[in-house]
Amino acid sequence: MRYLGKALPRKEDLRLITGNGRYLADIESKNALHMAVLRSPHAHARIVKIDLTKAKQFPEVIAAVSFEQLGAMGKKLPMLVPHPALRSETPYPLAKDKVNYVGEPVAVVVATSRYIAEDALELIDIEYDALPVVGNPEDALKADAPLLHMEVGSNTAAMIIEKTGDAQSAFANADVVIRSKFRIGRCSVQPMESRGVLAIPDTLGNLTIWDSTQSVHTIRRLIVGFLGLEEQQVRLIAPDVGGGFGAKNRLYPEEILVPWLALQLGRPVKWVGDRMEDLMASYQERDQWHEAEMALTKDGKILAVRDHFLADNGAYTPFGIVVPYTTAITIPGPYKVPNFYAQMTCVYTNKTPVAPYRGAGRPQGVFVIERLLDLAAEQLGLDKAEIRLRNLIHTKEMPYDTGLFSRDGRKMIYHSGDYPQAFQQALDMIDYNEFQKLKEDYRKEGRYLGIGLANYIEMAGLGPFEGAKVKVDPVTGKVTVSTGAGSQGQGHETTLAQVCAERLGVSFDDVKVVGGDTGAIEYGVGTWASRVAVAGGNAVSGAALKVRDKALKLGGLVLQADPMDLDIVEGMIQVKNDPDRNVSLQKIAMISVDPSRSTQRHLPEGSHLPDDFQPGLEESFYYYPSALTFANGTHAAIVEVDPSTAAIKVHRYIVVDDCGKVLNPMIVKGQVIGGVAQGLGNAIYEEMIHDNNGQVLTATYMDYMIPTSMEVPDIQLGHMESPDPNNPEGVKGCGEGGVVPVPAVINSAIDDALSSFGIYTTETPVSPFKLWKLLKKTKGEEKTDGN
């Protein structure tokens, strides 16, 4: 292997460290107009009247639009992931009659500058009639609850059951049953670049749309469908994207409004969301309320898990039930759970809609089972590591069929990995056996240390497919890889180039990767759910091998050798035993497109290109994963809590992850550590808070706490590598594992630190403030039997 598995520095970095990156806001468009959005200040209200007259009276204001002016565009946004059990509601591009969450777009103004567009928003005369607010899912389901969507007839969007085995009889026959309620708070995604769209029309009604999205092909398809255009009329490009993490992976109203206005006005229109808009109106996640129970034997074997949970979905279901569904099937994780029952109810409330955020339902599932295991261990007098070891699936039990199905209907079967080994490695790294002594030493100084553990499975490699086009330039010999999956910082320009260089046999320096441009490749799916290494990596590999095959065939003709005897090394096709007999890929590419002149020079006399030959060294390959991949790992942390202030400090954080074959270890490490940092935000600091009227109290970074370099400790990584047997490159995906188990680990460690106070935390984030309130309840007193 020349390139795969190597920590090669990233190709994308040079432009990004010199200020030459081009993010959405940086894209210049001469005479672009700027759109600003008037957003609802109410969580639930009827719109009585909107008067745009005053806003329109200035010459710099080119248009002001509310629902009424939308005309044929006044229809609901398309639903992305339908499900038969889902009573789906999606928003209109601008609110019709009624607003359902704070931040919902109500009107837009287009002006010659953003400053003026924002001024004009203030002049829109709008009258609301406030309605009673549905603030949480428990209230939403009460008989007399106000309804968000009359057409749905209730606030229940979907109720679904996922199960395997017979949980009921397992519970009836169990030695021990434990139960707990859990509350997982609502987080905002917060990529550092907020969302934005720029649409540039030509005079024929075609559009170039620049969009900070994770899925260019999908979004184009949705936009053209909505606007009644044809696909080839629109080229959609995601430039450098400043982080996505799921927030930029679906169709938002602004992505309809901007292109529509550009067509209407015949001028480029640009919208760049600001931070407050992003905190209020970019889709959010987590937010679930669980009532879970676990049945065990007296020696700590799990017999069954049962969970009823409510998913607070917010005001619309733009991404279906993906989040709660993923939670349900994630709960068993790497453990043997022979009987399982999960009932999820997805509920409409007057909050920003929920859609997948990094981890996408998985952190909630892991939180539930890991917290139950901690509770069970305590009840049974077992060590918390021991109870986990007793239940982990062993390699010899693989392939292990969980009995559950993924959201795309595939069986959840684990094929490879050594879960007990990963767990053991983490225990060793964190000196688990020495910890009690450390804890006691600290206690003598009046300090409270606790240890937390959690295991996880990262289901990845979701389809349906990803594509790649590999092309050798006939003039320069350089190679371009085009893929539908753009990057939001994951480093695809580097990892996918490594795959191509390796498989085709060219220099890494000669490969350029183009992603996130519908003009570069016909079909694509996008970058989400840790799917690019699996679906995209194997697509690049497939396309590179096709080019290689073709090049060897023609190379054989030119070199008068059997293609089987040829090899490609750093861009040269050469005879294996006689490398001096060679021809460059560039020359082969040239011969293939310009045979009239080239063949006479290069093809041996009397020979010609085969009749079915196609021009160019250019091949596309679309890879449809045949099975899901399951990465796995263990996290462990040592946390100190000061019971007098409830301050939480993470002393050590250990991750052992196994994401199958690693394309670039430096990039995997970056993904994992970045994930843990977001997980620590979710676990301790970040929560969207609403008052009783559904008003957002965390609409700035003064209130919504993103962890800084002071809160995230150095993270130690251990590593394992068990290739995935079902895809040619053996990869599994690593984008989400870092974030998934963190809340479970932190709560576990906090409980351990405060065990003498009898604290068992059931909420995440467990902010210092919440912990302080809990400690106050115990009156800050240690139990006398504590140790």
Add this chain to the structure above:
Amino acid sequence: MTQNNLNNITVTVNGKEHSLSVEPRMLLSDVLRDELGLTGTHVGCEHGICGACTVMMDERPVRSCLVFGVQANQAKILTVEGLSNADGTLHPLQEAFREKHGLQCGFCTPGFLISACHFLEENPHPSREEIREGISGNLCRCTGYQNIVDAVEMAAEMLSKDKISETDQCTVQAEHPAGI
């Protein structure tokens, strides 16, 4: 509402002097990005928390989203575009960020580079803890900071080996052709 009250200002950005007229309410970040086309300085929050918009102004780091363009009249500004040498050689911090994988999406990176540059000038031999504190005014959502700390550590070492040419990088005075 109309663009009246334009004020004439002169700013020296990355060693090059610019005279322009701006509305008094226009933020320095917008002056740099929209009027001068220097889009390397990013706007992440517009309320002074994220640090993405950090630039050097008269030898001090400022959040350009909290400074009005008119306040920068007569000031000397350094943005990320002016950080590397005029001949294109990267600043040690830029080298180190690339080497240590100190960036993912890169959106926060210009702000980190400028903050770190100033920090290393004040504290050329920092401990890891001091680095963490030194960059704590900048948010990054992608990297988890660890690699950024590694990068600043590495840059400190590179700079201490090569004191003469690099220490005044944060206060470049000479005209900087790479800047525009």
